[in-house]
Amino acid sequence: MQMSGAQMVIEALIAEGVERVFGYPGGAIMNVYDEIYKQDNFQHILTRHEQAAVHAAEGYAKASGKVGVSMITSGPGFTNAVTGLADAYMDSVPLVVISGQVPMSLIGTDAFQEIDAVGISRSCTKHNYLVTDAKDLPRILKEAFYIARTGRPGPVHVDIPKDVTAQIAEFDYNVALHLETYKPHVNGNPRQIKKAMEAIAHAKRPLFYLGGGVINANAAYEVRDLVHATGIPAVETFMARGTLSYDDELLIGMLGMHGSYAANMAMSETDLVIALGARFDDRVTGKLSEFAKNAAIIHVDIDPASISKLVNANYPIVGDVKNVVTEMLKLVTIVESSRYEPWRETIENFEELHPLTFHEDTENIKPQWVVKRVGELLGDDANISTDVGQHQMWAAQFYPFTRPRQFISSGGLGTMGFGFPAAMGVKAAVPQKTSINFTGDGSILMNCQELMTAVEKNLPVINIILNNNFLGMVRQWQTLFYDKRHSETDLSVQPDFVMLAEAFGGIGYRVSTKEEFDAALKDAVERNIVAFIDVKVERFENVMPMVPSGGSLFNMMLLEKKESK
């Protein structure tokens, strides 16, 4: 069928089953927006900033497991979106981001709103395309979706010049893809899998090290089966929260810089690391030479480049975690769970010695209390997003996660301003769950314009601002490592968050007692409109435990013991 490039974009999105597009129009993408206007197959959600459009698409993708789609214009529209692309690239989020470009005849002339978009996105996308002829569009869009969702998922950027969206050409989306140079390895080598299972059967202190790849691969329930069938304890990375339920006896907790004592000690004492979809990030490993020093490593990952990148793997298995774990389960009878009983006891002792906790305060609200309280009140009924900073770590530490895709955060890039738009995307994907965004008084201002989107499109995200009048995480580092020189981190001068929310038609609550918090949360859930709950929390609370940057996991700064009042 003959049609314009702009119509092809719409037809391709429909063929891909896209239900939501997050975007912001502008000159170079106008032909496509004209076609969006004429269709009602998918909903377009107009964000108020291109960065938020991409984060919202990320939230949508992370919560639903589908490919998120974002649409933006050339020049500043595109450059605003770059942070979102980089964020999605670091956290392996499947996205297709379509940008307009100046017409082909103007490319290279420093035209109005021209920037070398594919040049910029090359280093922060899985792949990118500059479309130079409308006849290539069906193939390119089909490849873009395929590449985004297969293998190690990631963002794919498609840059389309304005004249290409006007050009008429043949559209046939049923063409078979033949990407000779892209063939992800999804099935693990059976011999390696067998060897790995034998190593597990012979280990004394094995440990599952679960990463975000488990969630990306939709393998959490298979992993739960494997953990339970073997009786081997597990630690989760920040990105893997929710893989095991918080109350699972074999879940030790989160490891890494702000991981629990028991999780970090288990990693230091284990003799066999079973890494599933984890990439040995520096925030997880601490000092590499001391990381799991006496352990052999089984490393299952879809990305060969992640294996033996930082830590040498003794049993490298390239494949989709779900496929590999399914194969491992078939061999699980060779593993005798009782063998690990002494090891489980050792870990229990670690947990008793320094449990993950905080000091309650009767007068001030502790930020950790807020997280726990939301967990008590909403638990499984909420999806949790966060921004970046102390509140993010407290959310990861203290929220009782019960399922995969419940926790949506910016891990690799650490993008302040991620949480609110991402939570809108989460709400769009999973409307039946309450969408909570834990945020800070620093982060929330980096995309607070999205109040307008949330009001307009009825995306009732509840933003809980753990307000300590500080850029808290940086303040914590300054306190600990810069001799309390709190350079430019005092955020005492701040807006009235209640009025800010209300100015956009949302609702605001100011909270300084626990009773007020309970009432505010209950009211916000009931009223079902976008909300800011501004919670005054203890100013100088630190995230503990903490492995100082570059330190060894077993050398944690721990919560100071406190005499009972």
Place this chain on the structure above:
Amino acid sequence: MNDNNERRVVSVIVVNEASVLSRITDLFSGRGYNITSLTVAPIPDSKYSRLTIVTSGSVRVIEQITKQLHKLIPVLRVYEHADLVEKEMALVKFPITENISDISAICDAYNGKIVNVGNEVVITMVADEPKRVDHYLEAIKKYNPKEIVRSGAVALER
């Protein structure tokens, strides 16, 4: 694990398409890998090009380089050569006043010859292993070369 910075030759077969070379060089600069030399030309009668990259790094870095190259969508194959035939070409321009027969004799020794004689200059070409090209360029220093250009290495597995 060997942490010495060893010289390695990596060949990459890529789809001939816009910006594929930038993808390769961006990967090297973005991840802090070295490029000593890089040559690229289309493979006859195919839609592919072959790049020959001379790089250096520890065993782990070289392994990462090959894996990261593989991850790029338009990359078909990556060869990290162990046993290879490697050649490089050098063109050198000399003043015509230099001792041409000496220069010609040296070229002979390095698999080369005089390829152009003008009114004021002669141009020589040698093609040999990169190490031997180094030696050649050392040997001709006293004949006051005016300009030197090296092609970068190309290689084939034995």
